[in-house]
Amino acid sequence: MPTVVLLDVSLSMLKTIQDSEQQADNSANKRLLAIRGLYSFFDYLSENCKLEFTALIAFSSLWEIVVRFTRDYDALKDGCMNVDTYDKTFLGNALNGVSNLVIEEWGCSVPVQLVVVTDGNLGGATTIHEVLTNRLGDMAENTCTMPLPFPCVMHIVCMSTFDDTPSTTLKLLQDLVETCGQGGGLYMLESPATVHSSQEAFKRLANEHYISYSGTLTCGHLKSMITLYPPPKTMPKNQTRNLTVKEQDQPFPKEVKICGFLDAIDLGNPPCLTRHLVIPTASGYGGTDTSDGNGKEPSFCVLLHGSLKVEKMVAFAQLGPNWFGMLYSWADSKKKSNLVLSVFSPGVEIPWLGNLKRLMPSAEMQDNPYKLDREVEESPFPVETSRRRSYHSQASVVWIKGSGLQADIQKLMRYARKLPEKMNQFYKELNRIRRAALCYSYFELLEGIADMLEREIESYNADGMIQLEHAARCMREAAQHDLNKLITATQG
Secondary structure: OOEEEEEEOOHHHHOEOOOOOOOOOOOOEHHHHHHHHHHHHHHHHHHHOOOOOEEEEEEOOOEEEEEEEEOOHHHHHHHHHHOOOOOOOOHHHHHHHHHHHHHHHHOOOOOEEEEEEEOOOOOHHHHHHHHHOOOOHHHOOOOOOOOOOOOEEEEEEEEEEOOOOOHHHHHHHHHHHHHOOOOOEEEEEOOOOOHHHHHHHHHHHHHHHOOOOOEEEEEOOEEEEEEEEOOOOOOOHHHOOOOOHHHHOOOOOOEEEEEEEEEHHHHOOOOOOEEEEEEEOOOOHHHOOOOOOOOOOOOHHHHHHHHHHHHOEEEEEEEEOOEEEEEEEEEOOOOOEEEEEEEOOOOOOEOOOEOHHHOOOHHHOOOOOOEEEOOEEEOOOOOOOOOOOOOOHHHOOOOOOHHHHHHHHHHHHHHHHOOOOOHHHHHHHHHHHHHHHHHOOOHHHHHHHHHHHHHOHHHOOHHHHHHHHHHHHHHHOHHHOOOOOOOOOOOO
């Protein structure tokens, strides 16, 4: 997840720290605390989040992109030191700058972490309130919209202690974090305000939101230590409605267990919640690392990646009792490919594979599902289902012109005049038109056909009258407005 550091460079950040531990150095101010804290934060990212992209934006009443998204943390450190000091703080314009940069580089769908480093005086309580209520007007270059137009996790790190910050300001800052709706937090310095307390605040931020994943990829007796990028999160609450409370609270497992393999062509491209790069790490089993440091240690992760790529297969992985994913080789260019883990929605079946918990190795089945017909292997997928799909070719009825609808109604009435001989054809055509009308919410058509059938009743024999009365009644009843329910002939 990319990170944007929003550094306050207003005059208020030059306020000298009035503390006994800092009196020996009159140059100790809030901006120095922020820079020293950011240094430790960048050091943590360089060690634990090497694949993360980070950008630095300085802001006061205006904003400036100091360093665009990069993995060069030395450049970010230099940017913190080289940026100038400007006038007052105005958060509205700064958030506009963040939106412009993120949308230009990543678009509107990639989640971003925003770290706001300030002294807590974001233009006064009034300005923060205006940001929250979207009433900046002409004060901003472009009206700031909260929440931001992309998924954003906002963290605010204040170079002040709780004792030095008014409670009203703390409440507004917390509301600003919650407005983004993606989590985040407010981090204050512990008393007294020192370089150490600043570094500890950034350390708390890193430990809560920048923890790398470390787990094991297993297949039988083969296993490999791996890390996933971006680090996985717990299951989203909106994806756990059909699970028990125990299953909802389970975190992402430390073991990704491969339970089977499948041809990539049979799996297709099912929907997934998240995708992660699978990166092998040093084994570390038994407290020792047998790697010689030159990348020549055998790795099951590398073996799996090569095998899936050559055989054009995918590996099914179980993440929980009713939670699955798939491992496959994904190429971003002709020369480079990566092992990727796609995580499925928990408890959701893939329609053309059926219930994933019922899949098993074909070698353990009594009859091999992969039939051979003239030395050509036939796949058992997609699985057969008794439920008729809405996208079935024969289920579609399209009326581009009025003449097409008129022709279908005339066909229905011809069958009606030949009742009871054309009983099956009549109800088949009736259900076909009825289903199409329900799909298009064309309820007036149902009422019109019912009226036509009733007008034709007097000219038919007794058997025909009974069927037409029954069909007209069913076309009008709201209980019959079910796509999967068919109108059948009455026996009375």
